Every structure is written in C-alpha cells, then in structure tokens.
Amino acid sequence: MRFFEMLLIVFNIFLFGWFIFAKNKSQRQLLIGFGISAIITLLHGVIEGMRWQMIPAYTMTVVPLVILASRLKSKPEERVAIKASSVKRITLTALAVIYSSVAVALPLILPVFTFEKPTGSYKIGTVTYDWRDNQREETLTPESGDKRELMVQIWYPADATAEGEGVKYHSNADVFAKAYGSMMNLPKLLFTTFGYVKTHAIENARISNQESTYPVLIFSHGFSGHKNQNTFQIEQLVSHGYIVVGIDHTYNSMVSVFPDGRVANLISDDSDSVAQLNQTNEIWVEDAKFVLDQVEKLAKADPDHRFTGRMDMQNIGMFGHSFGGAATTQMVMEDSRIKAAINMDGVPYGKRSISVGGLKKPFMMMTADESTDNSDFGGFIETIMTKNNDAAHNKNYWMKFKNMTHYGFSDSHLLSPLYEKLEGVDIREAHRLINDYSLDFFNHYIKQQPFKLLEQTIGDHPKFTLQTN
Template sequence: MRSFEMLFVVFNILLIGWLIFARNKSQRGLLIGFGISAIIMLMHGVIEGMRWQMIPAYAMTVVPLAIAAGRLMSKPEERIAKKASRAKLVTVTALAVIYSFVAVALPLILPVFTFEKPTGPYKIGTVTFDWKDEQREETLTPEPGDKRELMVQIWYPADSKAKGKPVPYLSDSYIFAKGYSTILGMPKFLFTTFGYVKTHAIENAEISNQEPAYPVLLFSHGFSGHKNQNTFQIEQLVSHGYIVVGIDHTYSSTASVFSDGRVANYVPQETESIAYLDKANEGWVEDATFVLNQVEKLAKNDPDQRFTGRMDMQNVGMFGHSFGGATSTQMLITDSRIKAALNMDGVLYGKLRIPASGLEKPFLMMSADDSLNSAQHMRDKELIKMMEDALARYEHVAVGGNYWMKMNDMKHMGFSDLYLFSPLYEQMEGVDIRKVHRLINDYSQDFFDHYLRQQPFKLLEQNIGDHPEFTLQKS
C-alpha cells in the first residue's frame, strides 16, 4: 500500500476498535475521529489518487459520523436501552474484523506497485516519438495505403539537477486496462491500478553531461506486450549510463496510442504456427531496423538538440523478451550495427538459424526452466510437436563462447513487469519476482558493460556452471 493508504486504513481500523470497545464515546470524540479520517482521506486522494480497491476503507470514514448522527436523533431513554449485550458485542466485533480484513486485503492484493530505485549514479529522462515508415505498407489493417507507424520511447541518463514529477508507468492507463482485460481474459477494473504506478523517469529532462556519449540499446517487447513492459530493467540500465530505445510493435502490442490520440489495439495472430511466427518476425526485424535508422538520424541531428552527438552509435546493442528476444537475435545476425544482444526467453523464431559454429557476435540467452520444459505439460500433439521443433533451434545457443543462462523456478512472464501487478501472481506462479528481477538486471548489465563499455566481467565469466538459482552455460 502507498503511504497515505496505509495511514488511512490503520487509523480507521483503530477508530472502529475504539467505537466498539470504548465505554465512553463522546459526541465530540466521534466528530474528531470522523474529521481526522476525512482529512487523511482527502490528502490520500489529492496526493496519491483514490482507487476502487480502497472503497471499503473509504466507507469506514462515515461510521463515526453515522453513530454521531444516530445519537443526536435518538431520545435519552432510547440510548440507555441500546446498551450492547455480550452477544451483540461479539457479533459486531466479528463483522468489524471481517470488514477490516477486506479493507486491508483489497489494496494489498491489487497494490499500486513501485519499481525498485535504480542503483546507478544517473537520473533518468524520457521522451516519446511517433515515427511513420513511409516505405512500408501496414499489413495488419484492411485499409489500403496505410503506412507502418510506431510509437517509440527513449530513456536516457539525465542531468543530476533535473527536476520534475516522475512520469506514469502507462500514460493512457484506461486504454491499457482494456487491452490487458482483452488479452488476459480478466475484468478491466482489475488493471486500473496501473494508472497510479509511477516510474523514476522525468519527461524531457536535460541529458547528463557526465559522459560525452552513451551506448544505445534497443528494446523489443513480446507478443501482446508493450514498450514499457520491462521498466524494472530499462531504468536500471539507464541509471548506469545507457540510452534505451523501446519499440511498440503496432497491432502486436497491448495497445499503441499515437500522438494524435488514435489507438491501435492488439490484433490476435497465429501464435501456434511456427511458419507464421517465422514470417511475422521478419516484420519485427524491419521495425527494429527502421527505428535504428531513425535513432541514427537523431544522433546526427536531433531537432531538440538533446541527442545530437550524445549517442554512441559505435556501441549499439539490443535486448528483448519473448518474440522481442527472437527479434534481438535476428537483428544481431543480420544488422552489423548491433554489437551484442540479449534474448530473454524468446523462442528462436525468424528467418535465420544460429549456425553450428555459433554466432560471431556476443550473445546472451536467458531461459525460464518452465519454458524449456513446456512440452512436457502439453496434451495437444500438434502443440507438443511445435514446441519440440522450436526448442531444437536452441542447439547452438552457447557455441562459440556465448552464454546461456537457464533460470530455476522461473516462468516466461517473470522476465517482464507483469508479476508486480499482484502478489497473487507470485504465489500462483511460484516466482520471487523482485529477486528474479535483480538477477536479470545484474547479468544483463554485466553483459552489456563488457561488450559495449569495455569493462571487465564481474559475474558472467565468474559464474559458469550450476547454481541454486540458475545454470550458466558456455561452450
């Protein structure tokens, strides 16, 4: 719970306890209790924002006022007659305990989660772009002549004196709540919490002058994900001196909200066909290539002068989750500008395979043990065959001196922000999400620090082999 939420709920529970058990409850005391509760609720609403998960707690505020009003309306002899019997006291106490439990449980089960503070020395700035590729037709809409349009968000090291309110995790949260509802098949109101989540990034902040230029990393989300879905990881990398460019793959993302307010929602696709996914990945590679071209233009001549000469285009990497991880792998193979790539649990879809001799450029694969064993949990023979064929493509992942990190007690979506949504997710999936995120951050930073910033390894080379949390393979 957020600070004022916690204060509000605790005060109201104590107030209800006082109402039940205190022998002498003056009219003045009741009104003071109501007044304090109302003030805390007002501060919570103004500073943090009110949300439906707090409705039971909000209702507590009116209890002392209702009792005070009832006392004013009742006659003296009625007040004496209304002395609570022992049975009534037990009943009221039990109801109060249940009600208090609900008031506490709802905001805890569906919290306004926070991202851990990045450990690097830099503050974080962010800007968003709406880029249209005039050379490509949009294939996922029926309208002829549509051009491929992408929303792109860039995070960068900000000046130490930068000030401003942290930007929200999702600026159009109601649109994304609808998207999550449709994709996950759950009620829309469950996802309204995302609208209150803040990041550590400041919009349009001045870029830091600590270094003359910063290495650039492209980020590609998974099918039905979005460009912000790995904020836990993006902010950590930026705080340590990287510029990260997040891509929304239009119609394959949760939602893309363009600069003029138009919305492109997720379009269901044939995600159970290897042939379709291999072909679809070519489109994602084209997205990444186009974005990288645009980034090069910014590096040479940014109209806002923020990135001109500040992007180290000689040290560019890419990372992605799921289908975005496959895209990162394909970009490493096909685009000479990508010097190193990280694939987080992405099946190796795409046009090209990893050769028997391995990749000729630095590559780190992170896999969830649950994903690697997914075929064992399937009953549909066609799906089993699909997964077996897909996993066969992993044979040469670590060949040639590259790294394959197989994470224990891990699930596919643990590589994103999603499990922060509710502690119930962690319990159901058996993933300690904060611990997992720190592990991902430590090893992804170590990988890129070595290959893009020429720093010595601190973790990867030192931890080849089996460990309680993972197995790290290199051959």
C-alpha cells in the same frame, strides 16, 4: 500499499475498534477521531489519488459517522438499550472484523507497486516519438495505403540537476486497463492500478554531460507486450549510462496510443502457424532496423538538440523478451550495427537459421526453467551454445532461472503478490539477477569493461544455472 493508504486503513481499524469497545467515549472525541479520518482520506485523494480497491477503507470513514449521527438523534433510553444489547455488539464486532479484513486485503492484493530505485549514478530522462516508415505498407490493417507507424520511447541518462515527478507507467491508463482486461479475459477494473504507478523517469529532462556520448540499446517487447513492459530493467541500464530505445510493434503490442488519440489494438490470429510467426518476426526485425535508422538521424541532427552527437552509434546492443527475444536473435545475425544481444525466454522464429554459421557475436540467453522443458526450445539453446565461430571473442551464455516463469522477465508479475504465491517466484530477486547480469554482459561487450559476474559465476547456484560455450 502507499503511505496514506496504509495510514488511513490502520487509523480506521483502530478507530472502528475504539468505537465498538471503548467505554465512556464522548461525542467530541468521536467527532475528532472521524474528522482525522476524513482529513487522511482527503490527503490520500489529493496526493496519491483514490482508487476502487480502497472503497472498503473509505466506507470505514463514512459508516461510523452515519452511526454516530443516528446515535445523536436517538433518545437517551434508546442509547442505553443499544449498549445493553450484547448480541448486537457481537454481531457488529464480527462484521467489523470481516470488513476490516477486506479493507486491508484489497489494496494488498492489487497494490500500487513501485519500481526499485536504480543503482546507477545517473538520473533518468525520457521522451516519446511517433515515427512513420513511409517505405513500408502496413500489412496488418485492411486499408490500402497505410504506412507502418511505431510509437517509440527513449530513456537516457539525465542531468544531475534534473527535477520533476516521475512519469506514469501508463499515461493512457484507461486504454491500457481495457487492453489488459481484453487480453486476459478479466474485468478492466483489475488493471486500473497501473494508472497510479509511477516510474523514475523525468519527461524531457536535459541529458547528462557527464559523458560525451552514451551507447545505445534497443528493446523489443514480447507478443502482446508494450515498449515499457521491462521498466524494471530499462531504468537500471539507463542509470548506469545507457540510452535505451523501446519499440511498440504496432498491432502486435497490447495497444499503441498515438499522439492524436488514435488507438491501435492488438490483432491476434488464433491460427498462427510457424510460417506466419516467421513472417511476423520479419516485420519486427524491419521495425527494429527502421528505428535504428531514425536513431542514427537523431544522433546526427536532433531537432530538439538533445541527442545530437550524444549517442555512441559504434556501440549498439539489443535485448528482447519472448517474441522480442526472437526478433533480437534475428537482428544479431542480420544487422551489423548490433554488437551484442540478450534474448529473454524467446523461442526461435525468423527466416535465418542459427545452425548455419552461428551468431558470430556475443549473445546471452536467459530462460525460465519451465520454458526449457520444451524439447524444441532446448534444441535451439543447444545450437546457440555450440554454433559460434569465434568463441574466444564472441562467447555465448545461457542463464537458466530456477522457479521462474515466462512473464517473470517483464514487469507484469509486479501487479499482484498473488503471482508470487501461485507461481512460487520471488519476482524482486529475479529482477535483481536479470539486472545484474544484463548490465555485466553489456558493460563488457558494449563498454569494454572487465566482467564482474558472468565469468566469475559459471556453474550451478541456488537461484540459477549459468553456462558458457
């Protein structure tokens, strides 16, 4: 709950109780109290933005004013009668308790959540691109001649003097709220909270000169996800000196919004077969290769002069969630530019089989305990852990999270604490573990730094089990 939201609710509940129970309260005192409530409401609206979850709290500001106004118009003998009515007072008290509970519960159940402050020394900058691959036809639309077009967001270490407000999690909040609602068959209103969430990234900030170049990590979201669905993880990596490139896989993402206002909604096929999913995976792999090509161009000659000579294209990693994890696994085998990768709960799809030759590169698998109950998934992980031709230099790791869900690897569970209650997941703790071990893995295999966690914590732990080959 945001500061002025909390202040407004607490003050209004106190004011409401005082209005009902206090004796010898003057009209002047009442007007001052309700005036303060109105000022807090105004500050909340201007600074934080008003939202529907706070309607009961807003009403707590207005209704007592109406009651006060009616009392001012009533005759003295009528006021005495009102005071003498114990039944009316009990009824009013009960309604006040119920209403106050609702006013508190709604903002808590659907809070404007915040991302934890990244632990690295770098501030975070971000910029977004609209890239069209003129060499590929768009196969997911009926129109012939369409070319594959992708929205891409890049996060990078920003200069220490960079100032500005963190960009919104979703700049097109209404479009995304509608997309969330449509995907989950729930009212759009439940997802408007995302529109108030802000990140730590400053748009178009100057890149930091603390290091001459920064290694690059590619991020691929889950099916029906979006390029910034792992902001909790992306910001942490960037704060420690990485450039992260997030891809929206158009028509397979929740929704893609292009600069000219065009909206590409999710196209889902309920009859998806393994063959179809393998074909879709290939499209995602080609997306990643194309984006890497574009990133190489930026590194050589950025028209905005931001990334020219600042990207370490000799040290590139990749990570992905779910279907994006599957695309990441394929990229490790297909693209020599990828040096190391992390797959977060992604089942095996794609044209290349891991069982033939292994991965031959450092690889980390993160899974939820519920996912590995699937025998096919378990077999896939077993293959990863055994098929590596050079385990001395290219080790594989498997980190199995206990009491974890598939979507716990993304930002989605931050929407409401109900997820944690229903699923039994401590999502903040899970995110910290994901961040710590992702950073340690990439620091070693991309930045050539000594391990601080991975090799030191092999074995079983209360929150996870870690294995290596």
